Structures are given as C-alpha cells and as structure tokens.
Amino acid sequence: MTNPLLADWDTPFRIAPFDRISDADFAPAFDEALAAHLAEIEAIADNPAPASFANTIEAMEGAGEGLDKVLSVFFSVAGADSNDARQALQREFSPKLAAHSSAIYANAALFARITDLWERRDALGLSEEEARVLYLTHRGFVRAGAALTGAEADRMKEVKSRLAVLGTQFTQNLLKDEAAWFMPLAEADLEGLPGFVVDAARSAGEALEQPGSVVTLSRSLIVPFLQFSPRRDLREKAFRAWAARGENGGETDNRGIAAETLALREERARLLGYEDFAQFKLETEMAGTPGRVRELLMQVWEPARAQALRDAAEMEEMLREDGINDALQPWDWRYYAEKRRKALHDLDEAELKPYLQLERMIEAAFTCSSRLFGLEFKPLDVPLYHPDCRAWEVSRNGEHLAVFIGDYFARASKRSGAWCSAMRSQAKRPKLETPIVVNVCNFSKPSKGKPALLSYDDARTLFHEFGHALHQMLSDVEFGSVSGTSVARDFVELPSQLYEHWLEVPSVLEEFATHAETGAPMPKALRDKVLAAATFDMGFQTVEYVASALVDLEFHSGPAPADPMRKQAEVLERIGMPQAITMRHATPHFAHVFSGDGYSSGYYSYMWSEVMDADAFAAFEEAGSAFDPKTAEKLEEFILSKGGSREAEELYTSFRGRMPGVEALLKGRGLAA
Numbered sequence: 092m093t094n095p096l097l098a099d100w101d102t103p104f105r106i107a108p109f110d111r112i113s114d115a116d117f118a119p120a121f122d123e124a125l126a127a128h129l130a131e132i133e134a135i136a137d138n139p140a141p142a143s144f145a146n147t148i149e150a151m152e153g154a155g156e157g158l159d160k161v162l163s164v165f166f167s168v169a170g171a172d173s174n175d176a177r178q179a180l181q182r183e184f185s186p187k188l189a190a191h192s193s194a195i196y197a198n199a200a201l202f203a204r205i206t207d208l209w210e211r212r213d214a215l216g217l218s219e220e221e222a223r224v225l226y227l228t229h230r231g232f233v234r235a236g237a238a239l240t241g242a243e244a245d246r247m248k249e250v251k252s253r254l255a256v257l258g259t260q261f262t263q264n265l266l267k268d269e270a271a272w273f274m275p276l277a278e279a280d281l282e283g284l285p286g287f288v289v290d291a292a293r294s295a296g297e298a299l300e301q302p303g304s305v306v307t308l309s310r311s312l313i314v315p316f317l318q319f320s321p322r323r324d325l326r327e328k329a330f331r332a333w334a335a336r337g338e339n340g341g342e343t344d345n346r347g348i349a350a351e352t353l354a355l356r357e358e359r360a361r362l363l364g365y366e367d368f369a370q371f372k373l374e375t376e377m378a379g380t381p382g383r384v385r386e387l388l389m390q391v392w393e394p395a396r397a398q399a400l401r402d403a404a405e406m407e408e409m410l411r412e413d414g415i416n417d418a419l420q421p422w423d424w425r426y427y428a429e430k431r432r433k434a435l436h437d438l439d440e441a442e443l444k445p446y447l448q449l450e451r452m453i454e455a456a457f458t459c460s461s462r463l464f465g466l467e468f469k470p471l472d473v474p475l476y477h478p479d480c481r482a483w484e485v486s487r488n489g490e491h492l493a494v495f496i497g498d499y500f501a502r503a504s505k506r507s508g509a510w511c512s513a514m515r516s517q518a519k520r521p522k523l524e525t526p527i528v529v530n531v532c533n534f535s536k537p538s539k540g541k542p543a544l545l546s547y548d549d550a551r552t553l554f555h556e557f558g559h560a561l562h563q564m565l566s567d568v569e570f571g572s573v574s575g576t577s578v579a580r581d582f583v584e585l586p587s588q589l590y591e592h593w594l595e596v597p598s599v600l601e602e603f604a605t606h607a608e609t610g611a612p613m614p615k616a617l618r619d620k621v622l623a624a625a626t627f628d629m630g631f632q633t634v635e636y637v638a639s640a641l642v643d644l645e646f647h648s649g650p651a652p653a654d655p656m657r658k659q660a661e662v663l664e665r666i667g668m669p670q671a672i673t674m675r676h677a678t679p680h681f682a683h684v685f686s687g688d689g690y691s692s693g694y695y696s697y698m699w700s701e702v703m704d705a706d707a708f709a710a711f712e713e714a715g716s717a718f719d720p721k722t723a724e725k726l727e728e729f730i731l732s733k734g735g736s737r738e739a740e741e742l743y744t745s746f747r748g749r750m751p752g753v754e755a756l757l758k759g760r761g762l763a764a
C-alpha cells in the first residue's frame with residue numbers, strides 16, 4: 092500500500108488528507124522522498140544531452156515533489172500541533188535535510204551544467220523570469236561554495252561546521268544564564284504590581300519550586316516587573332542581571348564565542364571572494380550594500396535620539412518628584428514611561444477588548460482584500476490537522492485562486508508566536524500549482540459559548556499574517572522557487588507590515604470593531620485613544636533597536652574585531668547613545684546575530700521593510716482613499732503577484748515610481764520634526 096503522504100491526493104484542491112495520515116507514516120515517507128529527490132537530481136546531473144534550461148533548471152524546479160508533500164505536512168504539524176513523536180522526528184530529520192542539501196550543492200556534474208548555462212545565458216533566448224531563476228540558482232550554488240576546489244573547499248567545510256557548533260553553543264549558554272538567575276520577592280515587594288504580574292511571579296516561583304514569588308529573566312516577566320515595580324533597588328538588581336546574560340564569566344560566557352564567530356564569518360566571505368561578511372550577506376538583500384543600510388539607520392537615528400532625550404528629560408523630572416536625586420537610569424525608563432503612558436493615554440484594555448471579536452476581525456481582513464483585490468472567501472469543509480483549524484476557498488470572478496487556512500487559538504502543542512506558511516506554493520511550470528496558505532496565531536481560546544476576543548496587538552498580528560498570506564495567494568509567476576514570499580529578507584515583511592495599516596483605517600474599525608454583547612460600534616473617543624497610543628515611547632523603542640542594528644552592521648563590516656565588546660562600546664560612543672537606554676540586544680545575548688546566520692548583518696531588515704510599508708501606504712493616502720482601486724491594482728501587479736521574479740528594488744520602483752524615503756516612517760513613529 093502506498094504511504095498516504097506520497098499517494099496522489101484526491102481531496103478537494105489536493106489538500107493533504109490529514110485524516111488518513113498518522114505519525115508512523117512520516118519517517119518512511121521522508122526517507123523514500125529524500126532518496127527519490129536525490130535520484131532525480133543525479134539523473135539531471137548525469138543527463139548525456141547537453142545542458143538546456145528545460146533539462147536542467149526547469150527539471151530541478153520540478154524535482155522533489157514527494158519531498159515537498161512530506162515536508163509541508165510535517166512542518167505544519169511540527170510547529171502548530173507537536174507531540175513527543177513529532178519532536179523526535181524533527182531531531183531526526185533536520186541533520187538529514189542539511190546533509191541532503193549539502194550533497195546537492197556538492198554535485199560537481201550538476202554545478203558544471205548550471206555554470207555552462209550561466210556562461211551561455213545571453214544566447215539561450217530566455218524569458219526574463221527564466222533568466223532570473225537561472226541567475227538565482229547559479230548564485231545559490233556559488234554562495235554555498237560549489238565553485239571552490241582543493242584546500243579552499245576543505246577549509247570552507249571546516250569553517251561552516253565550526254560556525255554551526257558556535258551558534259548552538261551561544262544559544263545554549265544564553266538559555267543556561269537565563270535559567271540560572273531568579274530574584275525572590277517578599278510579600279511587601281509585590282506592592283504596586285498589577286494582578287497579572289503578581290500571578291506571573293507566583294507561578295514562576297511555583298515552577299522553580301520556591302516558597303514564594305520570584306522574578307526571572309523571561310522577557311514576559313521581567314519587562315512588566317521593570318514597568319510596574321516602584322522599588323528602584325529591585326528594578327536595578329533585576330535589570331543588571333538581565334543585561335549581563337552571556338557575560339557572567341565562566342563556562343557560559345559568550346564573549347569569546349562572538350569574537351570567534353565574527354572572525355570565521357569574515358574568513359568565509361573572503362574564501363568566496365568578498366571583502367567582508369556584510370558585503371557577502373547583503374548581496375542577496377534589497378539594501379545591497381552596507382553603505383545603504385548605514386545611511387537608512389542614521390537617518391532614523393538622529394530624530395529618534397532627539398525624541399528619546401526629550402522624553403528622558405521629562406522622566407528625570409518625575410524622578411525628582413519621587414525624591415530621587417540621581418540621573419535617569421536604564422532600570423528607571425520603563426517604570427516612568429508606564430506612568431507617562433497612563434497619564435497621557437489612559438487606555439483600558441478591558442474596555443477595548445469586547446470590541447475586538449476574532450470573527451469580526453477575520454471578516455475585516457477578508458473584506459479589505461475584497462475591496463482592494465476583489466477576493467471572495469467561501470468556507471471549505473475538509474479534514475485538517477487540528478479541529479481548531481478552518482479553511483476557506485479563495486476565488487476571484489468565479490476563478491479558483493487558493494485555499495486559506497486559519498489556525499488561530501493557542502494550545503500547548505503549538506509553538507509561540509505567529510506565522511504564515513505555504514503548504515503549497517504557486518507555480519505554473521513544470522506543473523500548475525495553486526497555493527494553500529496557513530496563518531497560525533496564538534490567541535486565547537474563549538470558554539464554550541463565549542465569543543473569542545482579541546487585544547489590539549492580536550488584531551494587528553491577524554492583519555500582519557494575512558498580509559503574508561496575500562503575498563502567497565496573489566502570486567502569479569512561472570516557477571515555484573520565486574513565487575510568493577520567496578523574496579529578500581528585507582523585502583518579505585513589506586506586504587505583511589503594509590496590510591497592518593488597513594486595521595488603522597477609521598472606517599474599518601467603525602464597521603468591524605463592534606461590541607460583542609451590544610453590537611454597538613467602538614466609540615470614536617476610544618478609537619482615537621487606540622490610534623494615538625500606537626506612537627507612544629517610540630523614541631526609546633527606535634533607539635534601542637537602531638543601536639543594535641548599527642552594532643550588528645559594524646561587526647560585519649571591515650576586518651572582524653578581535654574584541655567585540657570594545658567595538659560595541661566604540662559604536663555606541665560614536666552615535667551618542669543616550670545614557671538611560673541600552674541596546675535592545677547587547678552582544679553577549681544578541682541571539683539574532685550569533686545563534687545562527689539568519690539575521691547577521693541583517694538586523695536592520697525590520698526597519699528597511701517598515702520604511703517601505705509606511706511609504707507604500709502613503710501612496711493610498713495620496714490617492715485620497717485607503718481603497719483606491721488604481722493604487723491597489725499597482726500593488727498587486729508590481730509587488731503582490733511578482734514574488735521574487737524580479738529584483739525587489741525594481742518591483743518597488745515600478746509600484747511607487749521611486750525608492751522610498753524615511754519621511755513616512757518617521758511620521759508613522761511620531762518622530763517627524
């Protein structure tokens with residue numbers, strides 16, 4: 092009998108037949124699919140016919156169909172509905188997958204065919220998208236080291252495997268330091284803390300088998316403690332411990348690991364012919380060069396710093412009123428900011444919540460996409476991986492476009508956070524594929540018979556993930572490798588962050604933010620408060636983020652620093668870091684940059700995308716309506732439908748007529764002069 096994961100799926104729109112798949116099917120299907128993919132790749136590499144786009148690049152695009160099916164199902168359930176068996180499978184699969192992709196990149200015959208095509212590219216009569224896919228394939232192999240030979244190839248292998256070890260060690264040290272520290276709180280120390288912080292401190296104490304409440308270094312506990320505790324001495328103690336993660340001396344100290352990592356990254360870049368790691372890393376990004384990243388960050392830095400200094404002066408006054416004759420310190424910031432927030436925008440979460448019903452917010456996200464792009468949604472009854480999941484068929488003018496799955500509620504088997512993934516990506520060649528897209532969130536599930544209510548942040552998350560889903564569902568390219576969200580890292584958050592803006596459109600809130608019991612629309616005064624609170628304390632948030640992004644960039648520009656802590660201090664000194672603010676992530680616990688390669692010299696990406704989303708939404712405002720049909724059409728034509736089939740800069744410029752400036756971002760963050 093055929094494994095249900097590898098069988099032909101005769102379900103509606105070929106959605107995986109979740110009701111027929113059991114955990115025992117994964118391992119055998121995975122091994123069979125890996126072997127089949129490798130055999131396909133070898134057949135392409137060993138084809139006696141001369142290389143052509145069709146028999147090499149397009150054949151590679153079409154290879155591994157079984158593997159795609161197995162992994163799409165497996166990673167859906169491993170992330171959103173895990174159990175012991177699935178965790179064990181994940182540990183087994185990830186080294187096998189890494190070895191599989193290394194084997195493909197190391198296939199010399201395959202690389203020779205790709206290189207041959209690359210060298211003859213102008214004579215091949217390729218379409219623009221074919222040329223792009225050839226370029227990306229060739230570049231991917233070169234960047235993986237496929238062109239290196241002899242001692243250099245050997246050294247590259249050593250460098251990469253040492254970097255992987257260092258990344259894991261960095262993460263584990265950080266976890267150890269975070270787990271090792273806690274601060275017991277006596278009953279009197281709880282005074283002034285709101286109920287939810289007291290509860291969190293109690294349950295943290297229980298988890299650590301302590302007699303009473305404790306503060307730990309978990310972000311979800313220490314941040315509210317710093318926000319609400321009136322005890323300056325305790326705030327200082329907790330803050331210092333938090334800031335010292337990875338920097339406590341002994342076996343878990345990450346400073347040496349950071350230095351070695353930076354040196355090896357530089358060596359890796361040099362082996363591949365780049366001057367430094369930032370140039371290697373940014374080559375595939377929209378920003379392109381370290382200089383452009385630096386320029387953006389510094390344009391934002393100055394106004395953010397000025398705002399933060401103004402806020403600091405006001406808070407120092409509040410410190411005086413509390414009878415404290417000291418400069419404002421990092422452990423004071425959140426506490427006094429919270430007091431200011433209360434005074435300036437007294438926004439009561441409890442008053443807001445009944446207006447943000449999950450059902451109405453889903454409807455709002457769908458309706459905005461109907462008004463912008465003409466999408467229609469029809470509930471679809473199919474077996475999925477968990478009873479909380481719901482599916483819709485998405486169509487336009489009667490034509491099927493995609494399947495959208497929403498998996499909104501938190502549960503113990505789901506990892507934290509929110510994400511969008513494609514169970515199947517759009518493609519036309521070598522085979523027609525329509526997308527199946529999942530949005531996974533962690534909203535609290537209501538008790539039976541009650542409507543699910545969201546916080547404003549939750550509602551924004553829902554719109555954000557739906558923006559990623561639109562990028563997948565509206566994709567209209569030839570090849571799967573460049574469809575949907577297969578774009579540069581500093582471009583991928585544009586559609587999602589952009590879509591958040593529609594939640595803030597007053598007419599959308601007016602129509603869809605209705606009271607769960609009375610059905611009345613949200614009062615205008617409350618709506619205004621919600622929108623005004625969005626820019627509060629942005630000086631601080633921007634400063635702590637941009638400082639981290641600049642340090643990350645300077646670490647990877649030029650020769651690697653022998654002493655990263657000294658380099659960090661130099662950068663902060665040079666930009667005039669305000670005394671009462673620290674980096675969002677200081678080097679010894681900067682996991683984005685040192686736990687792996689993902690965000691190294693890439694921490695700026697969030698802001699790069701934000702510059703574009705603010706500027707892109709301004710295009711609608713300039714046209715006079717958030718639903719201006721012409722602007723929506725351009726957004727779909729030049730950005731949402733194109734995936735990575737063209738350079739990001741070309742796409743953005745086609746949409747907007749120019750590259751974005753930082754003005755709209757500064758305005759959105761309340762930092763404009």
Ligand SMILES: [Zn+2]
Nearest residue numbers: 555559584587
């Ligand atoms: Zn996102």
